[in-house]
Amino acid sequence: MxxxxxxxxxxxxxxxxxxxxxxxxxxxxxxxxxxxxxxxxxxxxxxxxxxxxxxxxxxxxxxxxxxxxxxxxxGEAGLNANNNLDLPRDAVALLVVVWALIILPKRERQASRVEPDAPQNDMFAGSKPLPSARSVSPTISYKALLEDYGNQLGKRIRLDANLKLLERHGFIVRSQDDIKEGPLLDVLLDYDVLAPRILDGALSDVLALEQAAQAAAPAQPDDAAAPTNLNA
The missing domain is CATH 1.10.10 (Arc Repressor Mutant, subunit A)
Known part of the structure; x- marks a missing residue:
């Protein structure tokens, strides 16, 4: 050989x-x-x-x-399934949430060549080498994740079980209350496929809600100049 x-x-x-x-x-x-x-x-x-x-x-x-x-x-999978891990649906949903919270801001920092503690007026960031994932990857707080998404992701018991699954398969690394990028999070999930679905989907939802609210609002007389009540 x-x-x-x-x-x-x-x-x-x-x-x-x-x-x-x-x-x-x-x-x-x-x-x-x-x-x-x-x-x-x-x-x-x-x-x-x-x-x-x-x-x-x-x-x-x-x-x-x-x-x-x-x-x-x-078969067909919703997020370019690159593995046969057979994750339950709520674990896949958690994986997408974690991916969005970690990988999207990490890629933005890498693309702009900006370290987390770099000054905002760094004029030469674009000429610097690409920062490593470890140096710019954000950390998620478990408590914040539970508070923000716990109801949608099965509350504490299911969230804890699915986090263990994601950690076992290399998608995340946990250290007490901190959830960090695992070695496979930005490798097995296709950024070019998943990012537009998250960004465009979220924007579409916001616009749809805004249009629905405008359609439901009572019509104002043409000469009415009353300011919008932000506390309503």
Whole structure:
């Protein structure tokens, strides 16, 4: 077996056994910088219905199913299901909420090259290297999550159970009251698919509520100039 074939087989075996590896891992770094090795990895993975998955905004890489096997094995899923974890519906809802609270602001900070403690008037932020996920990824408070979304996500018992599931599968990391980005949160969920659904969907809901409120409001005479009562 050639050196390239050996390196490809070893890295794939390690990814299959560990589910993910850091981009700083020596074999991962070599694969990302060696086009011939990466092509051999992709070819081997494709033969068994798998593909390499990573992005420059995440600190880890992983494997997932190719689109055709994905559709055959898992069927249609609402958020580009990249795994066969068989999460219950309320756990998937929690995963989307956590993803939106962590990944959306993290990507914005990375795209603008701004660290959390950087001055707001930093004129040269755009020329700086991309911040690592760890350095700019926000932390969620468990108490705030329970207060804001507990009723919608099954209250404390279901929320606690589903957080344990997400942590077990590598989507989050918990430290007492803090919920942080796990190694797979920004890898297995497709940002290009999920972000527009969240951002555009939320905006559409707000506009619909505003239009409904305007339609329900009693008509004012043309010469009426009464100010809007914000406390109503």
């Amino acid at each position: 050639s050196s390239i074939a050996e390196d490809a087989a070893t890295l794939i075996a390690e990814l299959l056994s560990r589910k993910y590896l850091a981009r700083s891992h020596p074999r991962v770094k070599k694969a990302l910088s060696d086009a011939e090795l990466f092509a051999a990895i992709e070819q081997r993975l494709a033969q068994v219905g798998l593909r390499w998955v990573d992005n420059v905004y995440a600190d880890h890489v992983s494997l997932t199913l190719l689109p055709a096997p994905l559709a055959t094995v898992l």
